[in-house]
């Protein structure tokens with residue numbers, strides 16, 4: 291599968307920063323860009339995951355750096371953005387992927403809104419939504435100065451319609467990322483920067499495995515393609531959206547969901 295997302299050299303001039311790049315979908319997207327010739331900053335709040343991913347890329351001859359930052363912390367994001375530019379050059383591709391989906395309820399299910407701890411609500415907003423803004427705030431000025439750029443925000447089909455696996459905080463942030471993407475596409479388009487969102491369905495990652503297996507099996511059966519997705523399938527779509535080929539695509543939401551929750 292990974293060969294599908296790898297187009298050697300297509301991103302040779304790019305400097306890419308992916309958040310939540312230590313594992314799962316973020317790691318696959320960062321690796322796909324690295325293997326397409328980009329220099330890549332692997333940002334994660336887990337320093338060891340970030341460094342291990344960057345080290346594996348460097349071992350393949352890629353220019354890569356691991357950065358430890360919590361995207362909810364603007365000062366940490368700004369420092370990481372500076373470190374990425376110092377190590378790799380001006381960042382012209384940002385992938386806002388870091389996200390959390392707490393499953394504090396019984397049997398790996400979400401907490402219901404009526405019982406949710408307000409602190410859990412705030413943390414999900416801070417990471418999933420403010421985190422994306424923090425990265426844009428840190429990196430968009432450089433893209434405007436360059437006169438080019440690509441921003442991809444990882445939303446979810448749970449941001450488009452009701453999904454009984456996730457909590458209301460998660461759904462709210464993923465819906466917000468769609469409005470965030472469309473608004474930024476309007477603001478940044480005149481500077482040559484495109485902004486799009488990807489809405490994955492159920493993708494096989496550590497986050498997904500945190501949900502009860504019966505719930506994941508129910509999603510598989512409700513998905514027209516009758517399977518869960520792989521991180522590399524999201525990465526292939528991301529690689530297209532950050533490529534020259536997608537230069538006239540902006541403000542769009544692309545579902546990578548096997549037809550689950552068609553809207």
Ligand SMILES: NC(=O)c1ccc[n+]([C@@H]2O[C@H](COP(=O)([O-])OP(=O)(O)OC[C@H]3O[C@@H](n4cnc5c(N)ncnc54)[C@H](O)[C@@H]3O)[C@@H](O)[C@H]2O)c1
Pocket residue numbers: 309310311312313314315316333334335336339359360361362387388389390391417421444445446447489490491492493494495496497498
């Ligand atoms: N897996 C799915 O089925 C699915 C479906 C739709 C959308 N998504 C979205 O895709 C993105 C990636 O999901 P995944 O399944 O790979 O998740 P994951 O939990 O497997 O990986 C998330 C990564 O983000 C990092 N991270 C978490 N909080 C962070 C923070 N505050 N600052 C920096 N890094 C942080 C984690 O350390 C981890 O490496 C998320 O935004 C998620 O909401 C996932």
